[in-house]
Amino acid sequence: MRTDIGQIVNLADYRPTDFVLERVDLTFELDPTNTKVEARLIFHRREGVDPSAPLVLDGDELNLSGLLFDQNEVPASQYDVTPESLTIRDLPAETPFEITVTTYINPEANTQLMGLYRTNGVYCTQCEAEGFRRITYFPDRPDVLAPYTITIIGDKAANPVMLSNGNFLGGAGYDEGRAFAAWFDPHPKPSYLFALVAGDLGVVEDTFETMSGNEVALKIYVEHGKEARAAYAMDALKRSMKWDEERFGREYDLNIFQIVAVSDFNMGAMENKGLNVFNDKYVLADPETATDQDYANIEAIIAHEYFHNWTGNRITCRDWFQLCLKEGLTVFRDHEFSADMRSRAVKRIAEVRHLKSEQFPEDAGPLAHPVRPTKYREINNFYTTTVYQKGSEVTRMISTLLGQDGFKSGMDLYFERHDGQAVTVEDYVKCFEDSAGRDLKQFSLWYSQAGTPLVTASSEYDQASGTFTLSLEQMVPATPGQPDKLPMHIPLSFSLISDNGAAATPSSVTGGEVTGEVLHLTERNQIFVFKGISSRPVLSLNRGFSAPINLQFNQSAADLAHIARHDTDLFARWQALTDLSIPNLTQAARDARDGKEITCDPALIAAILEAAGDDTLEPAFRSQVLTLPSEADIGRELGGNNDPDAIRTGRQAIISAIATAGAQTFARLFDDMQTDGAYSPDAENAGKRALRSSALAYLTYAEATPARAAGAFAAADNMTDQMSALTLLAHHFPDAPETAKALDTFLTRFDGNALVIDKWFSVQATIPGAGALDRVKALMENPRFIAGNPNRVRSLIGTFAFGNPTGFNRRDGEGYKFLAERILEIDPKNPQLAARILTSMRSWRSLEPQRADAARDALMTIERTPTLSTDVRDIVERMLK
Ligand code: PHE
Numbered sequence: 046m047r048t049d050i051g052q053i054v055n056l057a058d059y060r061p062t063d064f065v066l067e068r069v070d071l072t073f074e075l076d077p078t079n080t081k082v083e084a085r086l087i088f089h090r091r092e093g094v095d096p097s098a099p100l101v102l103d104g105d106e107l108n109l110s111g112l113l114f115d116q117n118e119v120p121a122s123q124y125d126v127t128p129e130s131l132t133i134r135d136l137p138a139e140t141p142f143e144i145t146v147t148t149y150i151n152p153e154a155n156t157q158l159m160g161l162y163r164t165n166g167v168y169c170t171q172c173e174a175e176g177f178r179r180i181t182y183f184p185d186r187p188d189v190l191a192p193y194t195i196t197i198i199g200d201k202a203a204n205p206v207m208l209s210n211g212n213f214l215g216g217a218g219y220d221e222g223r224a225f226a227a228w229f230d231p232h233p234k235p236s237y238l239f240a241l242v243a244g245d246l247g248v249v250e251d252t253f254e255t256m257s258g259n260e261v262a263l264k265i266y267v268e269h270g271k272e273a274r275a276a277y278a279m280d281a282l283k284r285s286m287k288w289d290e291e292r293f294g295r296e297y298d299l300n301i302f303q304i305v306a307v308s309d310f311n312m313g314a315m316e317n318k319g320l321n322v323f324n325d326k327y328v329l330a331d332p333e334t335a336t337d338q339d340y341a342n343i344e345a346i347i348a349h350e351y352f353h354n355w356t357g358n359r360i361t362c363r364d365w366f367q368l369c370l371k372e373g374l375t376v377f378r379d380h381e382f383s384a385d386m387r388s389r390a391v392k393r394i395a396e397v398r399h400l401k402s403e404q405f406p407e408d409a410g411p412l413a414h415p416v417r418p419t420k421y422r423e424i425n426n427f428y429t430t431t432v433y434q435k436g437s438e439v440t441r442m443i444s445t446l447l448g449q450d451g452f453k454s455g456m457d458l459y460f461e462r463h464d465g466q467a468v469t470v471e472d473y474v475k476c477f478e479d480s481a482g483r484d485l486k487q488f489s490l491w492y493s494q495a496g497t498p499l500v501t502a503s504s505e506y507d508q509a510s511g512t513f514t515l516s517l518e519q520m521v522p523a524t525p526g527q528p529d530k531l532p533m534h535i536p537l538s539f540s541l542i543s544d545n546g547a548a549a550t551p552s553s554v555t556g557g558e559v560t561g562e563v564l565h566l567t568e569r570n571q572i573f574v575f576k577g578i579s580s581r582p583v584l585s586l587n588r589g590f591s592a593p594i595n596l597q598f599n600q601s602a603a604d605l606a607h608i609a610r611h612d613t614d615l616f617a618r619w620q621a622l623t624d625l626s627i628p629n630l631t632q633a634a635r636d637a638r639d640g641k642e643i644t645c646d647p648a649l650i651a652a653i654l655e656a657a658g659d660d661t662l663e664p665a666f667r668s669q670v671l672t673l674p675s676e677a678d679i680g681r682e683l684g685g686n687n688d689p690d691a692i693r694t695g696r697q698a699i700i701s702a703i704a705t706a707g708a709q710t711f712a713r714l715f716d717d718m719q720t721d722g723a724y725s726p727d728a729e730n731a732g733k734r735a736l737r738s739s740a741l742a743y744l745t746y747a748e749a750t751p752a753r754a755a756g757a758f759a760a761a762d763n764m765t766d767q768m769s770a771l772t773l774l775a776h777h778f779p780d781a782p783e784t785a786k787a788l789d790t791f792l793t794r795f796d797g798n799a800l801v802i803d804k805w806f807s808v809q810a811t812i813p814g815a816g817a818l819d820r821v822k823a824l825m826e827n828p829r830f831i832a833g834n835p836n837r838v839r840s841l842i843g844t845f846a847f848g849n850p851t852g853f854n855r856r857d858g859e860g861y862k863f864l865a866e867r868i869l870e871i872d873p874k875n876p877q878l879a880a881r882i883l884t885s886m887r888s889w890r891s892l893e894p895q896r897a898d899a900a901r902d903a904l905m906t907i908e909r910t911p912t913l914s915t916d917v918r919d920i921v922e923r924m925l926k
């Protein structure tokens with residue numbers, strides 16, 4: 046762990062390495078506490094580089110134990126070494142040479158889970174972004190690409206499985222009790238895509254025939270006994286491989302593709318070439334233990350990592366500033382995949398909910414940064430929702446601007462032009478410019494300007510001339526380091542909906558570029574005039590969330606209800622209902638704060654119940670309609686001086702009003718939305734379960750007793766139904782005997798199943814109210830709480846801080862104090878995990894003064910700690926700035 050303050054890295058300082066790496070040959074002699082790593086690296090000096098320039102290699106907590114030049118020992122006078130770097134002088138000017146570096150590392154002691162570590166007795170690596178330098182001294186940066194040969198030697202009994210990237214070369218007994226395995230990856234790759242796994246694991250096998258007829262062996266490794274739970278992941282993998290061929294023409298390029306599921310992992314999963322390593326949460330599923338959401342996540346993440354093979358691995362990033370080049374693009378690809386596998390509209394609603402609840406607050410707070418940042422202190426802190434989700438939205442906008450075919454042509458050019466290279470965002474955008482013949486200079490501001498643009502719209506209709514006028518204004522808010530912004534190119538999908546619900550087609554539109562159903566907002570102020578509109582239309586704007594903006598458009602409740610009833614874009618219908626609910630929810634929060642009576646607009650109730658009861662609409666969509674904006678969403682809409690208790694009280698009152706008015710509808714839905722036959726995780730059945738559980742939630746509000754939820758819990762024959770009933774019980778009746786009994790039944794039934802026990806912790810961590818903190822503290826004392834396991838820590842501490850607004854934001858500040866203590870405990874062991882959980886406080890400035898002061902105190906306690914990791918120091922200092 047680096048506890049220095051951390052140097053700032055600037056995009057502007059990029060320059061290529063002095064030496065070109067030609068080949069990498071690694072030999073690992075595995076030992077739990079003392080693994081020997083021998084790295085043979087062939088380099089040559091890049092043309093034109095100063096012949097006296099030394100070779101500088103990166104390290105992190107390393108000990109050098111041997112150094113050879115062309116197999117001869119390098120004299121001490123020729124090199125300098127520290128745990129962080131190895132500098133070798135007097136190297137040849139022209140000829141290639143071989144450097145052999147020997148290091149010994151301790152996987153067992155590696156608690157930060159970067160580099161080579163142990164998880165449940167299995168050796169495993171994580172190298173992105175800068176973990177490889179914890180294995181050996183190396184030019185550890187993404188623009189250094191080489192083919193790798195890997196030899197693994199280890200105890201035969203303990204390591205029947207020994208894996209690395211690429212194709213299997215061979216393996217056998219090595220000597221008494223030891224075995225070896227050799228792998229070769231012919232595709233030049235950067236070190237962050239290196240992986241090694243060794244241990245005793247079970248495997249599920251299948252095959253895939255690629256579009257040109259190559260047979261690929263597919264293997265998913267899991268702990269023994271869990272093989273059956275990998276079936277869905279395998280199915281998702283095969284569908285991903287097929288989809289990438291059909292949609293993007295991308296074929297897999299090795300004769301084997303492997304996935305390993307591990308229980309200790311900092312992130313979701315990692316796209317190492319030919320050997321993806323996964324948090325087991327995103328591999329293992331069966332109906333008894335996984336929810337519909339778990340299945341959907343597995344499908345999406347299996348696809349995401351697989352898709353990286355082309356967008357990330359074959360074409361990689363020149364430097365870490367370009368992270369969105371692989372992440373934003375690959376998220377876009379996995380979104381499109383899921384949309385094709387499931388309901389496109391419902392998928393889009395879920396994406397936008399996620400974007401607004403995660404990315405918008407980041408973009409509006411102290412951690413805001415551009416999709417392509419220009420400086421960082423700790424790269425681990427830039428695996429953010431801005432780089433991933435907003436990055437995906439930027440690619441989605443390119444697709445909207447160019448149309449699906451135009452986008453495809455640009456992607457084809459990208460693959461053709463840059464295969465095998467480490468490139469930049471500019472290279473990527475240039476492919477679309479060149480293939481479409483369109484200038485994307487202004488559009489590229491989406492990569493460099495942080496902050497969510499605010500678009501203000503107003504409209505006017507003139508009956509006499511049949512003219513509809515739309516005035517738009519855009520403003521990009523100031524963000525850290527970026528006080529002034531230029532106007533952006535914002536593609537706004539629109540529709541003019543007539544009285545009868547049909548779309549009106551204008552005879553002409555002036556005021557700016559319009560392509561198909563997209564308005565191009567490019568100026569600060571712009572007025573679009575639509576002619577030939579015979580009656581007053583209702584404008585549906587930013588349909589499908591074509592641009593990731595905040596839209597301020599004061600449409601009447603009647604207009605919003607009209608969109609909700611008639612738009613042909615289901616997403617726009619959902620958006621209209623959300624827009625209708627927001628003023629009710631914010632007003633309710635204000636009234637709750639002021640001790641006033643809370644009322645709900647009957648138009649909102651009517652519109653929601655109409656959509657919910659409409660059997661022509663798919664159940665999953667109706668369930669989305671019934672899921673009102675969250676307490677955090679309402680806080681964002683309020684924008685400041687927030688009191689989470691008042692927000693919750695107000696929101697509860699609105700839900701109760703809908704529940705009371707719609708009791709009959711909900712009772713009918715609860716009975717109707719039964720799935721028949723054996724559980725199936727497909728979208729249609731999942732949609733029915735979602736709608737039934739929404740109905741159950743409203744009925745529980747209306748009836749105000751735990752009976753129905755307790756009944757549903759007892760009757761559930763799958764984890765989805767069981768969790769939704771358990772959550773209702775716990776959140777609404779935390780002290781009821783029914784709840785205690787259900788939690789207990791659940792625990793007894795699933796004790797020992799880590800992923801389900803995570804859910805048991807999470808459901809209790811999110812019980813609202815001031816009592817939450819004591820509950821969380823008590824749960825930390827539970828022997829099942831494992832402080833070294835990231836999933837467990839996230840399920841209790843992370844879920845409490847991110848997902849329990851009233852419990853965490855206690856007025857007395859005890860929640861913040863608690864979090865600060867936990868951060869300081871976690872940081873020395875696993876800085877990445879600590880830094881990530883700390884970002885839960887990123888919106889502290891929008892709290893009312895008493896809470897905000899307490900939050901600042903807690904942050905300052907962290908900041909004053911001298912031994913902080915660079916990860917936590919970077920986050921805490923930016924949050925306090
Ligand atoms: N590159 C991984 C992904 O998004 C995420 C990751 C980053 C995993 C860093 C581990 C460490 O697919």
Ligand code: ZN
Pocket residue numbers: 349353371372375
């Ligand atoms: Zn990714």
